[in-house]
Amino acid sequence: MTQYMLSVMGREGDPQPSDAEVQQIYQRVDAFNQKITAAGIWVFGGGLHEVSTSTVVDGTGTDVVTTDGPFSEAKEFIGGFWVLEAPDLDAALKLAAEASQACGDPVEVRPFIDEAQFLAEHGIDA
C-alpha cells in the first residue's frame, strides 16, 4: 500500500457556492469519507479555511519571520485534502476522481515518501 495525499485545488475567483450547493457538497464528501473509512484506507483529511487565514513562519534565517498570508502568490490553493492508502496509483486515481466529483474541484494526487525506502536511498541507518 502507498499513502497518497489528495489535495483539493481551489482557484482564485471561483464563484462562491450557494448554501444549498455547499450542503450538497458536504453530503457528497461525507459519503465519500464514509466509503473510504469503511474500506479501511482513510488516514486523515479535512477542509481548510480560506487562504486569507493562513500565516507563514520562516525559520530558515537567523530570525524567525512571521508573515500574514499564504507562502506563494499562486492563483491556485489547497482547499482541503485527504490522506489515504491505496494499493497503487490507478486505485488512487479512481478515488481521486470520486473525490473530485464529490467536492466539485480538481484534485491533485501525490504520493507520500516511504520512510524506509527514503532512509535506504539516502544511506541513513534507521
Added chain:
Amino acid sequence: MTDARTPAAGSPDNAPGAGLAADQAAIETVFREEFGRVVATLIKRFGDIDLAEEMAQEAFVEALQRWPRDGVPPNPGGWLTTTARNRGIDRLRRESHREAKHEAAHHLYGEEQDMPVAPVTSVNDERLRLLFTCCHPALATDAQVALTLRLLGGLTVPEVADAFLVPERTMAQRITRAKRKIKAANIPYRVPRDADLPDRLKGVLATIYLVFNEGYLPQSGEHAIRTDLCHEAIRLGRVLRDLMPDEPEVAGLLALMVLTESRRTARVADDGLLVPLDEQDRTTWDRTLIDEGHDLVRWCLQRNRPGPYQLLAAVNAVHTDADSVEETDWRQIVALYDQMYAVSPTPVVALNRAVAVGEVDGPAASLAIVDGLALDSYHPFHATRADLLRRLGRTDDARAAYDRAIELAANPAEIAFLTRRRDALTAGENPAG
C-alpha cells in the same frame, strides 16, 4: 555505435579486429531485439526498473566479452536474462546488510538460482505490462515515448535523445524523472482491467505509432530510415494484437504499420534520395506484409467500428492494391480522408485529403484547398504546395515553396529529394503538367 556499452569489446582476447566488428554488430542487433524482454522479465522478478535496466546492461557487456570468443548461444535472450538475473541477485546479496533487501536476496537466491527461463508467451505478457506502465497517462507523452524506446526498444539514452532532437542530459533527466514517478507514485506494473482498457489503449497505440514514425521518418541523424525502430514498433503492435485480438484499432495500427513498412525498401534510393510514391518500383514492395495488412484491413471492415488507425490503414491498403499510381483508386482515398476529417478535423488531415483531391480533380483544385490551410511551419505543407505549383507551371512560386520546405525539413532523404526537385525546376526540366 559509440556509447558506454561497447568498451568491453576492446579487451585483448577479442582480437582480431575485422571479425570482431562483425560480431559486435551482430551482438548489438541481438541486444536491441532482446532488451525489452530481458528488462520486462527482470522488473517482474525484482520489482525495480533501475536494477532491471542496469543488470540488462551488465549482461550485455558480458555478452560482448564472451560471445566473440565462445559464439552466440542458441537462446541469446535466455542467456542474457539468466546472466542479468544472476547479476541482480549478486547485487542484492552484496547490499543485503539492509534487512529488507537481505530477505529479498535470500528469497531470490535460495529459490530461483537455477530456475529455467520463463517461456516466451509469459515474456510477451511481461513486455505488455511494461508497455502499459511506460504509457501510463500519469506520465507526460514525451516521457511515455522515451521510456518505451529505452526500456522496451533497448535504445541507449543518447539514441533516444538523438531521436527527439534534445540534449542527452535533458533526455536522461526526463527518463530518470519518469522512472522515479513510476516508483514513488506506485504506478502499477500490469495490463489494465477491461473497463480501463479502451482509454489506456489509446495512449499505448499513440506511443507505438510515434516509435514507428520516428523509425520511418527520423527527424535527425544521418539515417533516412531507422529500420530497428520500425521493426520494434511492429513487434510491439503484433504483441498487442495477440493480447487484444478483438480491438479494431489495434488491428488497424498493425495494418497501417505493416502496409507502410511493405514499401520501405522502395522508398529510399541507393543514393539516399527519397523516392515518391509515383516513382517507386512496386515490384520491390513486400508482398507478405501487404497480404498481412490487407487481411487485417478486411477484418476491420467486417467489424465496422472505424477509427483513425483503421482509416489510415485503409488508405494504405488502397495504395498497395494498385499496380501503378494511375490505377490507384483515388476517389476511394478521398472518401477515406473525408471520413477521417469528420472524426478528426485537423489541417494535417485536410492537407492529406487535398493531395488525393489533386489526383482526382487536378492540381488547381488541390491548391485551392491547400492555400486555405494554416500550416506554415509544417514542411509537408510547403512540399505539397511546391509540387502543385510545379505541376501548374508556376515555377518561381514552386521554387520559393521548395526553399521553405527544405528549410523546415529535418530528414536527410527528404531534404535531398526536395533539393533535387527544386534544382530540376531551375534547370527547366519540369514542364507544366
